[in-house]
Amino acid sequence: MALGKTIYVAALISSFVYAVAVNNAEFTRKAFPSEFLFGVASSAYQYEGAYAEDGKGLSNWDWFSHISEGTGEINEKGVRYYNDLINELLNKGMQPFVTLCHYDIPQALEDQYGSWLNQRIADDFARYAEACFEMFGDRVKYWTTFNEPNVFIPVGYETGSYPPQRCSASLWNCSAGNSSTEPYIAGHNLLRAHAYAVDVYRRKFQADQGGFIGIVISTLWFEPLTNSSEDLEAKDRIHAFHNAWYLDPIVLGEYPTIMHKFLGTRLPTITEDLRHKLRGSFDFIGLNYYSALYATSASYLENSPPRNIYRDSLTTLTEERDGIPIGNQMYPPSMICVPYGIEKMVNYVKTRYSNPLLFLSENGFGNKGNDNLPLLQKLNDTFRVECIQNALKYLEKSIRQGADVRGYFVWSLLDNFEWVFGYTSKFGMYHIDFTDGLQRYPKLSAYWYRNFLQGKSESHTEEFLTDFTKKHAGNLNPITAEA
Ligand code: NOJ
Helix, strand or coil, rough: HHHHHHHHHHHHHEEEEEEEEHCCCCCHHHHHCCCCCEEEECCCCHCCCCCCCCCCCCCCCCCCECCCCCCCCCCCCCCCCHHHHHHHHHHHCCCCCCCCCCCEEHHHHHHHHHHHHHHHHHHHHHHHHHHHHHCCCCCCCCCEEEEHHHHHHHHHHHHCCCCCCCCCCCCCCCCCCCCCCHHHHHHHHHHHHHHHHHHHHHHHHHHHCCCCEEEEEEEEEEECCCHHHHHHHHHHHHHHHHHHHHHHHHCCCCHHHHHHHHHHHHCCCCCCCHHHHCCCCCCEEEEEEEEEEEEEEHHHCCCCCCHHHHHCEEEEEEECCCCEECCCCCCCCCCCCCCCCHHHHHHHHHHHHCCCCCCEEEEEECEECCCCHHHHHCCHHHHHHHHHHHHHHHHHHHHHHCCCCCEECCCCECCCCCCCHCCEEECCEEEEEEECEEEEEHHHHHHHHHHCCCCCCHHHHHHHHHHHHHHHHHHHHHHHHHH
């Protein structure tokens, strides 16, 4: 009985998926250069758990810091954990890419001196980076200093929606902060920290260890809402404020001219000494890409203090043009799947920075979890397959046009903790049952990615449904009611 119902539902779902799969069956990793790297991305805070075990200190996300007092003794158990992880990846033939700071930092540094608002953090970060190069650099060949500073600095110091929750009280609901100045000060100290860490790597480790170092930026593609010169200029402004804020200093040694023009003295000065360290302080750049938005001029904001990052660029962002959405909305709702933007974004970076070596360090699709759905529906993530597959097609196109992209990583392997959205947003290619011992279930996208990587054009859908039926035949009653 249960099996009959299963097959009924499976047939329905399979005909729906088929339309997507047929067109894309021949598109596999063979379309990419043979040495191109494919992988998945994750982060410590979002995956590890055990926030107060084995001597871990709290981070500003109330979490694990690997050096428990922020700057003191190294936690040997933390080191062992990462040694085991790195060794296991290498044993399985996988190349680890390590990010030194993915949003969270020790709370102790916040308490001691205000973390990113204080210059001291650059030296502390460089010391921490040096310890990591020393302990893991014999095996880790790809390092990035920071993940998405152009996200975690503005949300920490401009809107105050992430730790340390600072912003101007007149703009948002924070107990302290200054949205007009602090994001730029914190960002400046972060650039210092990046420059110092790269400097240490280059002086002391790179020649012997033979690795590479870079930074990961969150990219958003911006289309002008109309062809008016005002909107075209607004598009350039928001590109500078979002995409180039950190990349211009690291590649060219200076903040974007547009930021100088609109911020004046609120933008800290890059001294000669810092410029010397910053310019060219990367071997590769990681681009995280998910979304695109329309940009339109908001020049009316010019004389209305208090200023903040979004007001400073005098731009309004919208998700629709003439009532038509720019792409498929994800969850978090601010993220929208716009595959063509990946090609445009890569070309923007290629042109602006003279074709640097790139990795597409994150791309994927988040959807809103619904615990009440039957398991099969939780796993049948056609929307994710479609979004990722289309993004890969546009990425491949940019490589054919000459962009030097060397790898692509899906965010994410497993469903995990999506920051302020907690566990409600699902990015994994594996569903995790958080109510049942963290059991893992491969979604359709896991089957698709495996076949794609193995260069197979067979239907991942059939395989997925057959496996599902075998494993969960007795588990499908609720779905019939909904079907
Ligand atoms: C950006 C971040 O690096 C990661 O932490 C986040 O979970 C994903 N993209 C999805 O929002």
